[in-house]
Amino acid sequence: xxxxxxxxxxxxxEAPPRAQAIRTLVAEMERVHSHLLWLGVTAHEAGFDTLxxxxxxxxxxxxxALEALCGNRVNYSVNVLxxxxxxxxxxIAASIHQAIDILHPRTVHYLNVVTHDAAxxxxxxxxxxxxxxxxxxxxxxxxxxxxxxxxxxxxADAPYAAYAAYVPQVITTTAGDLAARCEVRVRExxxxxxxxxxxxxxxxxxxxxxxxKRNVPPGEVIQRVEAPRGEALYFVRSKGGETPDRVKIRTPxxxxxxxxxxxxxxxxxxxxxxxxxxxxxxxxxxxxxxxxRQAGAxxxxxxxxxxxxxxxxxxxxxRTATHA
Amino acid sequence: MQNLILNxxxxxxxxxxxxxxxxLHYNSGSCNGCDIELLATITPRYDVERFGVKLAGSPRxxxxxxxxxxVTRQSRDRLLRIYQQMPEPRYVMALGACALGGxxxxxxxxxxxxxxxxxxxxxxxxxxxxxxEAIINGVVLLLQKLKxxxxxxxxxxxx
Ligand code: SF4
Numbered sequence: 001x002x003x004x005x006x007x008x009x010x011x012x013x014e015a016p017p018r019a020q021a022i023r024t025l026v027a028e029m030e031r032v033h034s035h036l037l038w039l040g041v042t043a044h045e046a047g048f049d050t051l052x053x054x055x056x057x058x059x060x061x062x063x064x065a066l067e068a069l070c071g072n073r074v075n076y077s078v079n080v081l082x083x084x085x086x087x088x089x090x091x092i093a094a095s096i097h098q099a100i101d102i103l104h105p106r107t108v109h110y111l112n113v114v115t116h117d118a119a120x121x122x123x124x125x126x127x128x129x130x131x132x133x134x135x136x137x138x139x140x141x142x143x144x145x146x147x148x149x150x151x152x153x154x155x156a157d158a159p160y161a162a163y164a165a166y167v168p169q170v171i172t173t174t175a176g177d178l179a180a181r182c183e184v185r186v187r188e189x190x191x192x193x194x195x196x197x198x199x200x201x202x203x204x205x206x207x208x209x210x211x212x213k214r215n216v217p218p219g220e221v222i223q224r225v226e227a228p229r230g231e232a233l234y235f236v237r238s239k240g241g242e243t244p245d246r247v248k249i250r251t252p253x254x255x256x257x258x259x260x261x262x263x264x265x266x267x268x269x270x271x272x273x274x275x276x277x278x279x280x281x282x283x284x285x286x287x288x289x290x291x292x293r294q295a296g297a298x299x300x301x302x303x304x305x306x307x308x309x310x311x312x313x314x315x316x317x318x319r320t321a322t323h324a
Numbered sequence: 325m326q327n328l329i330l331n332x333x334x335x336x337x338x339x340x341x342x343x344x345x346x347x348l349h350y351n352s353g354s355c356n357g358c359d360i361e362l363l364a365t366i367t368p369r370y371d372v373e374r375f376g377v378k379l380a381g382s383p384r385x386x387x388x389x390x391x392x393x394x395v396t397r398q399s400r401d402r403l404l405r406i407y408q409q410m411p412e413p414r415y416v417m418a419l420g421a422c423a424l425g426g427x428x429x430x431x432x433x434x435x436x437x438x439x440x441x442x443x444x445x446x447x448x449x450x451x452x453x454x455x456x457e458a459i460i461n462g463v464v465l466l467l468q469k470l471k472x473x474x475x476x477x478x479x480x481x482x483x
Contacts, residue, residue, distance in 0.1 A: 037360065040367075056367035074357045074453050284356045 001027060003247070004079040005160055006223035006236040011081075011213045017204040019083035020162040025199045026069070026078045027161065027225070028192045029096070032062045032103065034228035035185045035192075038280045039110060042182065045277045046123045051113060058106045065099040068092050083209030093200045100193050107189045114182040124178035128263035128275045131176060138259045142230020142252050144279050147184045148176035154226035161225075166195050181278045215241055227252055229280045251285035341387055341413075341470055344376035345463070348386035348410065352403045353435060354393025355428075357453040358420035362390060365456040377463060383409040388466065394422045394435040395442055407443055415469070417462055418445045421452040428452075 001023055008015060015023070036059040043051035063073045070076040070086045078084050088096075113120060130140065135148035145152045153170045155163045171187045173180040218240040224233050230252030237246040256279040264275050302310060351359050365372050366379065380386040383406040395403060407414070418439040421427035425438040439445055446469055449462035 053368050056364060057369060060364075060367075060369045073455060074361060282356060284351075284354065 001079045001161065002223050002225045002232055002234045003236070004081055005225070006221050006234045007081055007216060007238075007244070008212075009221045009223060010219050010236065010238050011216045013082055013210055013212055015083045016207045016210055017162070018206040019208050021165075021199050021203050022084045022086070022088055022208075023079060024162040024166055025088065025096075025196060025203075026066075026076060026084075028195045028199070029062055029066055029069075030076070031192045031228045032189060032196070033059055033066070034280075035189050036062070036103075038185060038228075038277075039114075039182070042274065042277045043120075045273045046120060048120055048123075051110075051120075054106075055110065058103055061099040061102045065092075065096045068095045080209065080212075082212035083207070085208075087208055088200070088203060093203075096196065096200060100196055103189075104193055107186060107193070110189075111183070111186045114179065114186055121179060123271070123274060124182060127178045127267055127271050128260075128278060129175070129177045130259060130263050132174075134262060135176070135259075138262060139255050140230075140259055141255045142226070142228075142280075143184045143188065144181055144256055144259065145230070146170065146172045147180035149174045152231075154224045154231050158224060160223070162199070166198055168192075168195060178274060178278045185280075216244075229253060229282065230256060251282065253279070253282045253285045257281055257286060338470065338472075342467055344378065345387045345415075345467065345470070346378050346380040346385055347388045347390050348380050348383050348406065349390050349392070350403060350406055352391055352393050352399040352423075352439070353396035353429065354420065354422055358392035358423070361453040361456055362392065362419060362459060365459045370456040370460060372460060372463065375463070383407075384411065386410050386414075388415045388417055389443075390417045390419055391423050391439045391443070392419045394426045394429045394432075395437060395439060396435050398434075400436060400442065403439075404442060415446045415466055416443050417447045417449060417466060419449050419459065419462070420454055421450060424448055424450055 004015075036055050040052040040055040040059070043049070043055065066076060067073050069088065069092050070078050078086055114124075115121075130138070130144070130148045132149045135145050135150050140148060140150065141152060149172055151170050151172055153168065154160070155168045156170050159167075168191050171184055171191060173184055216238045218238050220235070220237045222233065222235050224231050226232075232252055233250040235246070235248040235250075236244050239245040257276075260272075260275050260279060263278075264272055267275060349359070349362055364370065366377070383389075387410075389407060389410060391403065407416070416439065418424055422429055423439045426432075426435055429435045430437075436442075440448075447462045447466045449458050451458050454462075
C-alpha cells in the first residue's frame with residue numbers, strides 16, 4: 001500500500017473513495033492478524049505456550065476472512081497502482097463481520113490475561129521500562145512508543161488512504177514496560193475491530209480503480225503508513241518512465257530494535273528474548289540494517305580467547321564495582 | 325540370525341521415524357511469510373503435532389530439515405553446517421517459491437538460488453507462502469518416501 005500511495009502521489013493520481021476504504025479495511029485486518037500473531041509469539045517467549053496456541057487459533061478467523069477477500073492468507077496483494085484489485089461483496093462483508101464477532105470476546109479475554117494473569121505479569125510488569133524521554137531519544141515508533149506514553153501514530157498524525165474519515169483513537173499508556181506494550185497492542189485490537197466494522201457499514205460506492213498513467217513523471221516522494229509494528233517509510237524517486245529510479249524502504253523494526261539494548265540494562269538474561277519480542281521484531285526486515293562506523297576509531301580485533309577473557313574481566317570488574 | 329535382528333531393528337527404526345518425524349526449521353533468507361505459515365501448521369487448526377511432527381531445537385535431534393527462503397551468501401555456510409550436523413538418514417524439504425528457485429529474490433546480488441543448489445531436496449512445496457495444507461501434504465509425501473514407497477513426481481496426490 002505504501003508503495004502504491006507513493007507512486008500515485010508522484011503521478012498525481014488518486015484512488016477512488018471505495019478503493020481507499022478497502023485499503024483501510026485490509027490494513028486494519030492485517031493489524032488484527034499481526035497483533036494476534038505477536039501476542040502468541042510473546043506468550044511463547046514468556047513460556048506461556050497455551051496462550052500462543054489460543055491466539056494463533058483465533059487468528060485463523062481473520063485469516064479466513066482475508067482469504068475470502070483476496071484468496072491468499074499472507075500476501076494479499078490487494079493494492080494496485082490506482083486502486084485495489086478486490087471488491088468487498090455483501091457476502092465477504094458478512095464473513096468479515098462474523099470473524100470480528102468471534103474475535104471480539106476472545107480479545108476481551110486476552111486483555112484480561114495480559115493485565116491480570118499473575119504468572120504473565122511476573123514476566124512483564126516492570127521489565128524493560130522505557131521512559132517517554134528515552135522513547136523520544138531512541139526514536140521509538142509504533143506500539144512500543146505508545147506504551148511509553150508518546151502519542152505517535154501515522155494514521156492519526158498524517159492520515160492516508162481513508163483514515164481521515166475513519167479516525168483511530170491512539171491508544172497510549174504511561175508505564176512503558178513490557179506489560180504496557182502487551183496492553184497497548186491488545187487494546188489496539190478493539191480499535192481495529194471498531195474501524196473494520198465502521199468501514200464495512202459505510203463503504204462508499206463506486207469504482208475500484210482509476211486509470212493509472214503509464215509514465216510516471218520525474219520526482220521524489222516520501223510516503224509513510226502506520227504498519228502494525230509502527231511507521232513504515234518509503235522513499236520513491238522517479239526519473240520518468242515506467243520503472244522507479246530508486247525505492248528505499250525503512251521498516252519499523254529498524255527503528256525499534258536498537259531500543260532493546262537500552263531496555264535490557266538491568267534485566268535478567270532470560271528476559272532478553274521477551275524484550276526482543278516486545279518490540280515485535282521482523283528479522284527479515286532487519287536485513288536492511290547498515291552499520292556505519294568510523295574507520296579506525298577505536299576498533300579492536302579480538303580473537304576468541306581474548307573475547308572470553310574480556311568477558312570475564314568485564315564481569316569481575318562489574319562485581320567489584322557493585323560491591324564497593 | 326544376525327540379519328534377522330538387524331532387519332527387525334531397521335523396521336523398528338523406520339516405524340519410529342514414521343511416527344515422529346522431528347523437524348528442524350531453517351530460514352536461509354526468507355521474508356518470514358513461509359516461516360509464519362510453517363508455525364501456523366503446528367497451531368491448533370492444523371496441529372501436525374498429533375502426527376508426531378515436532379519442531380526440534382537442535383539439528384542433532386532432527387530428521388527433517390525444512391528450509392525456507394532463498395540461500396543467501398551469508399547463510400549458505402550455516403545451512404550446510406546444520407545439514408551436516410543432522411544424523412542420517414536426513415531429509416530436506418524446500419518450502420516456498422524462494423526455497424524452490426529463488427522466487428522474488430531470484431538473481432539478486434546477494435542470493436545464490438534455491439535450496440537444491442546446495443542440498444539434496446526430497447520434497448518441494450511450492451507457494452508464496454505455501455498454505456498449511458500444502459505443507460501437510462509435503463509431510464505426507466515425505467513420509468511415503470521414508471517408507472520407501474514410490475513418490476509420484478509432478479502429479480497431484482490422489483486424496
Ligand atoms: S516464497 Fe513468498 S512467503 Fe516464502 S519466503 Fe519467498 S517471498 Fe516470502
